[in-house]
Amino acid sequence: MKIVLQRVKEASVSVNNQQLGDIGQGYVLLVGVSDDDTQADIDYLVHKIKRLRIFEDSDGRMNLSIHDVQGQILSISQFTLFANTKKGNRPSFTDAGAPDLAANLYDQFNASLRRNGLLVKTGEFGADMQVSLVNDGPVTILFDTQHQ
Structure with missing residues (x-):
């Protein structure tokens, strides 16, 4: 699994x-x-995401988790993260x-985040979606379970 995580306002x-x-x-x-992804990939990612400390504390240091700031998650399916651009331009x-x-794995991933106490909203799998966000920082973290 690949995830691009963006901290947002x-x-x-x-x-x-x-x-x-x-x-x-x-x-x-x-x-x-x-x-090639499995439940083990989901478990690893949920563990990392729920504990990731990238929100600022009172000293301005990235030291707080999403739980600490009572944050929410917007999860968007994104097959284009697996784009191979080595040959040609398409x-x-x-x-x-x-x-x-x-x-199925995307749904399991979101359900696991919810079981871990996170509020998760989603787009529609396979749909043409328009995503709007206000990136905070900007802070962007990449996860790739095949290259941990």
Whole structure:
């Protein structure tokens, strides 16, 4: 699995001009799934994300977790994280997970975040989504379970 995590002040996602979810302070997660991903990848990522300390404390140091700031998560499926651009100018997406498997693992990932006490809102898997956000920092963290 690959995740691009962005610390945000606020974010929202819409499909066909209908807002599906919005959050205040927290994370936008762009989530890509491959055919090789398993529950172990989900468990690793949830563990890291819920404990990640990238919010500022009273001294201005990145020392607080999403729990500490009562933040929220906007999780967006993003198969293009597996784009291969080595040949030609048109990316290949053959490394992205098959849609049925990817949708299932994406749902399991979000459910696991929720079971760990996080408020998670999502877009619509496979849809053409419009994501708006106010990046905070900017702080962007990359996770790749195949290259830990």
